[in-house]
Amino acid sequence: MPLIVQKYGGTSLQDFDRIQQVAERIRDTHHQGHPLIVVISAQGGVTDQLIRDAEACSASPSAREVDALLATGEQACCCLVTLALQALGVAAISLSGEQAGIWTDKLHRHATIQDIQPDRIHRHLKEGKVVLVSGCQGISPEGDITTFGRGGSDLTAIALAACFHADRCEIFTDVDGVYAADPRRTPLKECLQQISFDTMLAVSQNGGKVMHSRSVALAKEKNVSFHVRSSFAAADNEGTLISSPPISDWETIHLSVKSNLRHLRFSLAPSSLPEVYGEIHQLNACGTCVDWFSERALANGHEEICVTFETGKEEHLLRLKKVIAQSGGELCMEGYLSRISLIGALVKENRALLLMEWSRELNASQISIVKITANDIHLALFVHASDTTKATAILSQKLGLEKSDPS
Ligand code: ADP
Ligand code: ASP
Ligand code: MG
Numbered sequence: 001m002p003l004i005v006q007k008y009g010g011t012s013l014q015d016f017d018r019i020q021q022v023a024e025r026i027r028d029t030h031h032q033g034h035p036l037i038v039v040i041s042a043q044g045g046v047t048d049q050l051i052r053d054a055e056a057c058s059a060s061p062s063a064r065e066v067d068a069l070l071a072t073g074e075q076a077c078c079c080l081v082t083l084a085l086q087a088l089g090v091a092a093i094s095l096s097g098e099q100a101g102i103w104t105d106k107l108h109r110h111a112t113i114q115d116i117q118p119d120r121i122h123r124h125l126k127e128g129k130v131v132l133v134s135g136c137q138g139i140s141p142e143g144d145i146t147t148f149g150r151g152g153s154d155l156t157a158i159a160l161a162a163c164f165h166a167d168r169c170e171i172f173t174d175v176d177g178v179y180a181a182d183p184r185r186t187p188l189k190e191c192l193q194q195i196s197f198d199t200m201l202a203v204s205q206n207g208g209k210v211m212h213s214r215s216v217a218l219a220k221e222k223n224v225s226f227h228v229r230s231s232f233a234a235a236d237n238e239g240t241l242i243s244s245p246p247i248s249d250w251e252t253i254h255l256s257v258k259s260n261l262r263h264l265r266f267s268l269a270p271s272s273l274p275e276v277y278g279e280i281h282q283l284n285a286c287g288t289c290v291d292w293f294s295e296r297a298l299a300n301g302h303e304e305i306c307v308t309f310e311t312g313k314e315e316h317l318l319r320l321k322k323v324i325a326q327s328g329g330e331l332c333m334e335g336y337l338s339r340i341s342l343i344g345a346l347v348k349e350n351r352a353l354l355l356m357e358w359s360r361e362l363n364a365s366q367i368s369i370v371k372i373t374a375n376d377i378h379l380a381l382f383v384h385a386s387d388t389t390k391a392t393a394i395l396s397q398k399l400g401l402e403k404s405d406p407s
Helices: 016-031 046-057 063-087 119-126 153-163 197-205 213-222 270-285 314-326 346-364 385-398
Strands: 004-008 036-040 092-095 102-104 113-116 130-134 137-139 145-147 168-173 194-196 226-230 240-243 254-268 290-297 303-309 330-343 369-375 378-384
Touching: 004 016, 004 153, 016 036, 016 063, 036 063, 036 153, 046 063, 063 092, 063 130, 063 137, 063 145, 092 119, 113 153, 119 130, 153 168, 153 213, 153 226, 194 197, 197 213, 197 240, 197 254, 197 330, 254 270, 254 290, 254 314, 254 385, 270 290, 270 303, 270 314, 290 369, 303 330, 314 330, 330 346, 330 385, 346 369, 346 378, 346 385, 378 385
Parallel strands: 004 036, 004 168, 036 130, 092 130, 102 137, 168 226, 194 240
Antiparallel strands: 102 113, 137 145, 226 240, 254 303, 254 330, 290 303, 330 378, 369 378
């Protein structure tokens, strides 16, 4: 019988009723006779709470302890789902990342899976048990618990599907599948039936949090096709299949949004660049991660740098501003921006047309485009964070993504 890997996200495990529903769905798949590995996330909101707890106990919590703490969110939820399954009469066992044989490097909070030792999972599958694995975690060569970053249970699922040569990998979440834009921001038509790894990767790298971007990269590398499906919809609702070409999705344009990016624009003499870039690199290592940056030569011989940060501690940015000032640089602009991305093969040939139409529409609504960047399948517009909702609505409508009938 084909082996299936399923993953249930925190949004599908919010409370005991939802846990019960998930357990029933797992039972039904198990009753069809499939060997089944199930990856479980922390209950919705638990990871955020654990991070707040860590910060309440220490102004600069060590990454090792935070990882050990965060992993408990997935472990607790994994045990709860296993108990619910056992109560339904299904033989099931929960495993932490370490018990599941998931070995990683030692990069706390952003660890990469190095190896999976499959023996224990194989043994339990042979015993006829459903094996439930706590997502988003593994064990480093030093024997410390590591985690994979926000949304990292997707990575556990894809890695297990690759390791066990699963016939099917299903990522269960709170929406019907992958849409051409975030269905929570824009009232959209139905989800897409199929998309390619490349498009899914671009969507997830540019703010579409439905999949963790490193998990999509791994799926592409290992050629693990997977479905994104709703844990609330009927069992015959297939969701979206993500796989390699020949599936063609070149006609679809996707819209992804990364919101509230901390932004700095400054100018400085070229001789000061190494020091400032060095400082930005340091900030990256302390968790104030760069989203994107650009550099251009100014007429006065200085360089203008624009940088946006995904997450940012104000104290880190103060440090950067100090280095800029000390090296004779000048801060020209700062604030919060959002990056609205258009993704798809059609983008390349239509870039100028899209920009012509968009700038007209956005100007008419007094929304200024702070910056534009583009490559072959990606066109990104930066707007002030306060304009995000309005700009996204205008662009979704221009692209014809919205439902014509809002019912
Ligand atoms: P889970 O808890 O299941 O991991 P996530 O919150 O990580 O769920 O991901 C699901 C969310 O991703 C949806 O609720 C939706 O708001 C968001 N999302 C963003 N972009 C898209 C998209 N293009 N298609 C579908 N969902 C999207
Ligand atoms: N629970 C973690 C988070 O919310 C990761 C995950 O389970 O996917 O980021
Ligand atoms: Mg997720």
